[in-house]
Amino acid sequence: MSEELNGTFIDVEVGDSVAGDAALAEKLAEVCPVDIFTVAEGGVGIVRENLDECVLCNLCVEAAPAGTIRIVKLYE
C-alpha cells in the first residue's frame, strides 16, 4: 500500500514503510530542489502545490530506501 498524492502532471508515491520516517523526511526535504517534501506530523509530507515543479532528478528516489518513493509521470 502506498499513499498517492496527485498533481496535474506528477504524482509522488510514498510507501507506508517510510511514511512515518521523520529523518528520511528531513533528508528528502534537503535533496529535492523544488521543495516537494516536508516534515509533516513526524513523517514524510508532500507539498502538493509544488508537485508539478518536479524536475525528475531522481534525488529523492536515490535518497530513500529502494522502492519506497516513486515519481509517477501523468504525461508522456
Ligand code: SF4
Ligand atoms: S525527482 Fe527531484 S524534483 Fe522530483 S520530487 Fe524527487 S527530488 Fe524533487
